[in-house]
Amino acid sequence: MIDIIQEYWKALLWTDGYRFSGVAITLWLLVLSVVMGGSVAVLLAIARVSPYRAVRLPVWVFTYVFRGTPLYVQLLIIYSGLYTLALVKENELLNTFFRSGMNCTVLALALNTCAYTTEIIAGAIRGVAHGEIEAARAYGFSTFKLYRCIILPSALRSALPAYSNEVILMLHSTALAFTATVPDLLKVARDINSATYQPFTAFGIAAVLYLVISYVLISLFRKAEKRWLQHVKPSSSH
Template identity: 85%
Template sequence: MIEIIQEYWKALLWTDGYRFSGVAITLWLLVVSVVLGGGMALLLSIARVSPYKTVRFPVWLFTYIFRGTPLYVQLLVFYSGMYTLEVVKGTELLNAFFRSGLNCTLLALTLNTCAYTTEVFAGAIRAVPHGEIEAARAYGFSTFKLYRCIIMPSALRTALPAYSNEVILMLHSTALAFTATVPDLLKVARDINSATYQPFIAFGIAAVLYLIISYALISLFRKAEKRWLAHVKPSSSH
């Protein structure tokens, strides 16, 4: 085991020449997909709770499709399916984009987490106390100011525990990147297994690294919850 770690630690944890490590690729996929998907979800969640069906229905359809199909299938559609379409092959920009396994993986992860996060945020928006909204309207808040100052801050605090679970699930989902030939952490572990024929050690190392990253993320979200959700915790009685 020590020999394997000594030989492959750069591929797992460090930049090896022009190639990034498996952990670096995994974290990059996680951070970019969560940031892009979360930003899109903020806007879509507002549309999701709109009283107008023409605004609400397209968002519902989007979340239904991406929550109702496996992420692996979505990745295969983008990586293997899109490139076979004539409109993609005939458009230089689309052709270059879908030719890259990294781009396809990032697109699948972003849209998938966006769908789940949209529903999480939409549920939190619905949970905002109606009295707060009415009070803000009584003070003459516009719709934009109402969402910016009252609804979204309250909803994001409420959604924080559920959103932390979504981020952890997205970390696990990045393990599918190897199917698109992306050299993430699991891909490096598979390469180690192919070279050493030591599956327990190769995948065990990957499991430990995933656990370490998960622990770091959970710790960060716990600190955020202590800071922003302290007011909802019951005070200790004396």
């Protein structure tokens, strides 16, 4: 094991020539997908709770499709399927985009986490205290100001515990990036296994690194919850 770590630590943790390390690629996939998916999810969540069927139905279809099908299948369709379409082949911009395994992986991860995050935030919006909304309306808040000042801050805080689980699941989902030949952490581990024929060591190292990243993420979310959800914790009796 020591020999493998000494030989491959740069590929795992630092840089391997001109390429980023497996951990760096994994974190980059996670950050890009979570930021992109989460940003769009806020808007879709608002549409998801709209009283107008024509607004909320397309969002429901989107979340149903991406939550109801495996991420692996979604990645295969985006990476292998879309590139075969004439529309993609004939458009230079689309052709260049879908030729990149990295682009396809980020898109698949972002759409998947967007669907789950939309439902998480939509549920939190529905859970905002009705009294807070009525009080804001009594003060003459417009719908935009109501969402900006009351509903979204309250919903995003209450959605934090569930969203932290979604981020951890997305970290695990990045392991599918090898399907699109993206050199993430698992891809590096597979390469180590191919070179050394020691699967327990190769994938064991990858598992430990995933555990370390998960621990850091969980710790950060726990600190965020302690800061922003302090008011919902029951007070200790004296």
